[in-house]
Amino acid sequence: MEVVLCILTGLIVACAIYLMLDRNLVKFLFGLVLMSNAANLILFSAGRLTLNSPAFIEAGETLPPEHVANALPQALILTAIVISFGLLAFSLVLSYRAYQEIGSVDMDELGGNTSLSLDADTDERAVNNTIRAEL
Template sequence: MEVLFVALIGLFFTAAVYLMLSKFTIRILLGIVLLGNGVNLLLFTAGRITREVPPIIPADTSTLAAGAANPLPQALILTAIVISFSFFAFLLVLTWRAFEELGTDSTDEMRLAEPLDEPLPPMGY
């Protein structure tokens, strides 16, 4: 099962890098989402995936099973999901605002475009 997850992690990272190297902001956002999911799956896989040993700690800790899954990576993943979703929501709003102002989602055209309504303010300090 872990070999399947490792292959899926590699696929996520490969697709994420490919999408983030694009010049369109929507593809960049999808690449960031895939990268976040790949990292979460990597943490989950590193925390050991076992079903043989239940996560119950016996009264005598000297006989603690060595094959039990580690709950810390699972708690870190829950936190990372919330953070990555809020980061994605912020970037999506930022991308939408840039699209409304500039009329394009291509980063090459964004460098050349100016806002449609009003000129840039003067750069006085």
């Protein structure tokens, strides 16, 4: 089953990256959600898959059964899920605020103006005109 999981993860990654390359900021966020799912699956596959044997110690026992599921990656995934959730919530709220301020979720517009400028990240068009005069 690991093999199928690997291919499935690859597919999810591909879809996630395709979404991230979209101009729509919301699609980017969708891509991010998928990507974090994919990362969790990588962690999960790293612990190898075990069918129907959760990592519990039965009542009365002191040791888990043989061939119990690998608990460590599960714990890591739990941590990663929660962290991704926090980051994602913040990103979502930020996109929302950015939309309120900027009025667009078009990533190319979020990059300032679409024409080339040296301070493209902040849309300081004026920079372009003076730069040669300064030299």
